[in-house]
Amino acid sequence: MTDNKGKRNGGLGRREFLATGAAVLGLGVTGFPAVLRAQPASVKVGLIHPVSGFIAFSGTQCREGAQMAIADINAAGGIKSLGGAKLEAMLGDSQGKPEVGASEVSKMVEGGVHGIVAGYSSAISLATSQEAAKSMTPHIVDVGVSDQIVDRGLKNTFRFAPGYGTIAKFAVDNLAGINQMSDDKAKTAMIIHEESLFGTGTANLLQKKLPEIGIEVLDVIKHANPTRDFTNIVLQIKSKKPDLIIPANYYNEYVLLARTMRQQQVKAKGIYSVLGGAASNYKFVNEFPEAAQGIMDCNHWFNPKSEVALQRKAAAEAKGLVYTYEVFLAYNAVLALADGFERAGSTEHDAVNAALAASTLDMSYMPYGPTRMINGQNVGARPVNTQVLDGKIEVIFPQQFASAKPVFPMNS
Known part of the structure; x- marks a missing residue:
């Protein structure tokens, strides 16, 4: 094994090797190739x-x-x-x-x-x-x-x-701002999250923070990974009629949830994802543009x-x-x-x-x-807020990175 200085265990280090090579050349030995610098270990x-x-x-x-x-x-x-x-x-x-x-x-x-x-x-x-x-x-x-x-x-x-502490705070602060700009404010929400550390931790943070901006959490629903049928969960959403639906799950489950809500004609003022596994994903937007239209997300993004x-x-x-x-x-x-x-x-x-x-x-x-x-x-x-508008993922917050203004309610 080679250590950080290029010295082999039990052998000659780089300095000793160069010194030995110079001594050999000094003795006038012919046919010895020029001393080559060894390639550094990867x-x-x-x-x-x-x-x-x-x-x-x-x-x-x-x-x-x-x-x-x-x-x-x-x-x-x-x-x-x-x-x-x-x-x-x-x-x-x-x-x-x-x-x-x-x-x-x-x-x-x-x-x-x-x-x-x-x-x-x-x-x-x-x-x-x-x-x-x-x-x-x-x-x-x-x-x-x-x-x-x-x-x-x-x-x-x-x-x-x-991390999700920073992301959840950013998401709730921006949701409060979006709500204040609207004449048709959201007052209730349901959180739909996957069962692991990511989804559960995010849901717990949101459940505490949303009431601080005047949004009542009607229910928090956890689902397994994988989940192949969201019909029952979507029927619960329809029966409780929240103003906001807040998903926190991985790609496959997010897509299926969004598609099922569209098929079941769920009406809401907004789908506001926090770390949505598909909401800020070109694959979802390109393959299911109608289900993606209007969805907001607070997530990782690049500087556009x-x-x-x-x-x-x-x-x-x-x-x-x-x-x-x-x-x-x-x-x-x-x-x-x-x-x-x-x-x-x-x-x-x-x-x-x-x-x-x-x-x-x-x-x-x-x-x-x-x-x-x-x-x-x-x-x-820091995260950003995005929204799917006319088949494009637009940044809506922070302002210095924004490429579009938010549309809320999403069907307005």
């Missing part, structure tokens, strides 16, 4: 995502985004402070199961991984980061929004995207006014990808990890973790403020 980056199982679409999107970042970083010269060392992907499939994700971390640590990006869902990210902490392997959470992930005080765990963001979007689409938040958040996570290696000038775990904890990475291609890490969380990270 930097191993573990990518652990659910590329099989019920959230395979999202997991595959994450893997694609992460691999795009690796290719771009390598094409730009690799990790320059490590002599141009290239990033090497180690791939793992969590199968949508936290325990499998943790097992993949263990295998990668044994295989000499230098840093890990994982794991799409909150539950998987919670497990992978905990396992990585045993060896203090640097771990970047790409998407997982549960604040439990960063609240445990793990010194190896970092998240550059916002950034040339860098638009170039990355074009590159992803040229590969046949749908440019979803999974793609660009995983890309960002690899970029952040590579920046940690670059500034540390090392792959030694403590040095990289310290570099990540002090990160000031420019992420202006996202709708973020300056990067500032507190207990592993980038407190400069």
Whole structure:
């Protein structure tokens, strides 16, 4: 195994090798080739995502985004402070199961991984980061929004995207503003959420915050993953007639819920998603435009006014990808990890973790403020509000990134 200075265990380090080579040449030995600088050892980056199982679409999107970042970083010269060392992907499939994700971390640590990006869902990210902490392997959470992930005080765990505490507050504050601008205000809501840490945590936060802006929560309905029939849940929505329907679930379930509500002709002033698995997704909008029309979402998004963001979007689409938040958040996570290696000038775990904890990475291609890490969380990270209008996903808040004004009620 090669350490950070290029020295092989039990052998000659780079300085000794160069000195020995110079001595040999000084003796006038002919036929000896010029001393060549050894290629730096690759930097191993573990990518652990659910590329099989019920959230395979999202997991595959994450893997694609992460691999795009690796290719771009390598094409730009690799990790320059490590002599141009290239990033090497180690791939793992969590199968949508936290325990499998943790097992993949263990295998990668044994295989000499230098840093890990994982794991799409909150539950998987919670497990992978905990396992990585045993060896203090640097771990970047790409998407997982549960604040439990960063609240445990793990010194190896970092998240550059916002968590659901920040997202829920942003969503409720903006909903209050949207409501105030309307002559037909929403007064009641129902929350429909998936059963895991992500959906349950988001629903709990919203249930507390919505009454603070004068919106009564009529009911909170939890559903399993996967769910293949939303008829009963939609009939409950119809019977209670909420002004707002607030979904928090993964892609497949979100699409089925939205389509069932349209088929059942559910009437509401708004579908206002918080971390909706499909609401800010071009695939959903393109395939089911009528079901998507008017839906608002508070979610991860890129800066639509950034040339860098638009170039990355074009590159992803040229590969046949749908440019979803999974793609660009995983890309960002690899970029952040590579920046940690670059500034540390090392792959030694403590040095990289310290570099990540002090990160000031420019992420202006996202709708973020300056990067500032507190207990592993980038407190400069922010979501946006989007709305599907005439087949397009438009940013409606914050104002400096907006491409359209909100339409509320959604059928007005």
